[in-house]
Amino acid sequence: MNSGKVLFGVLAGAAAGVLLGVLFAPEKGSTTRKKITDTSNDYAGEVKDKFDDLLASINSKLEDVKLNIKDLSEKGRSKFEETKKSAMSEKYSQNS
Numbered sequence: 001m002n003s004g005k006v007l008f009g010v011l012a013g014a015a016a017g018v019l020l021g022v023l024f025a026p027e028k029g030s031t032t033r034k035k036i037t038d039t040s041n042d043y044a045g046e047v048k049d050k051f052d053d054l055l056a057s058i059n060s061k062l063e064d065v066k067l068n069i070k071d072l073s074e075k076g077r078s079k080f081e082e083t084k085k086s087a088m089s090e091k092y093s094q095n096s
Contacts, residue, residue, distance in 0.1 A: 007050065015043050 022035045
């Protein structure tokens, strides 16, 4: 199972549990609403932090891939030029 789905499930379950606990608590409505708002803001912050971490990880891996592609491209170009020079040298030596 995808770890992102598991994390989302755990966070959603925890949020639902907290919400139900607050709703059934014997407090004034305004206090209950404030607790719900505070708790939802806390969870939203945690989800945002996890999402930012995921984006940073993806960006880092993307940069690594870009560098690897650039390196391979340069090596391929260099090898092509070496092969081309070698072929030209052989052609001139055969014609002489």
